[in-house]
Amino acid sequence: MRKKLTIALVAHDHRKADMVDWVIYNSDFLAEHHLVCTGTTGKLVREALNREGVFPEITCMNSGPMGGDAEIAAMVVRKEIDMAVFLIDDLNAQPHEADIMMLLRQCRIHNVPIACNRYSADLMITSTLWDDETYKPMEPLYRKFDRNKPE
Numbered sequence: 727m728r729k730k731l732t733i734a735l736v737a738h739d740h741r742k743a744d745m746v747d748w749v750i751y752n753s754d755f756l757a758e759h760h761l762v763c764t765g766t767t768g769k770l771v772r773e774a775l776n777r778e779g780v781f782p783e784i785t786c787m788n789s790g791p792m793g794g795d796a797e798i799a800a801m802v803v804r805k806e807i808d809m810a811v812f813l814i815d816d817l818n819a820q821p822h823e824a825d826i827m828m829l830l831r832q833c834r835i836h837n838v839p840i841a842c843n844r845y846s847a848d849l850m851i852t853s854t855l856w857d858d859e860t861y862k863p864m865e866p867l868y869r870k871f872d873r874n875k876p877e
């Protein structure tokens with residue numbers, strides 16, 4: 727892959743081991759890209775990749791409950807994120823449910839690919855579309871809310 731992507735990586739506590747497994751499995755791929763993570767996920771991802779001898783650029787935001795999801799959602803809105811992997815704990819309630827919903831919602835609105843399980847994440851990072859210069863992602867579905875576009 728030629729283009730350096732900015733990839734958001736976020737995992738809830740019960741999914742952090744899965745995220746660590748996934749980043750190790752894909753360490754060669756991730757080495758070439760910029761990773762943006764919520765606080766604790768980022769720390770674990772960095773440690774795991776460094777142990778593998780891989781040192782990608784990693785930006786750690788706040789921890790999720792302290793606003794990390796919201797910070798990443800804001801980056802999505804500013805078109806600073808190319809794709810996201812968000813391993814959600816679907817079996818336990820989170821105190822920052824509203825922020826989680828916001829991150830998911832902004833990815834949907836801004837047409838940012840987001841994988842919420844490992845299979846989707848693997849399909850996403852192996853897509854040939856990343857290198858297809860003729861491929862243009864669809865415009866946002868909510869065009870009428872895009873202030874830069876005439877009706």
Ligand SMILES: O=C(CO)COP(=O)(O)O
Pocket residue numbers: 736737738739763764765766767768788789790791794795826
């Ligand atoms: O809570 C999270 C995502 O909603 C993850 O936050 P941490 O990576 O800081 O644990």
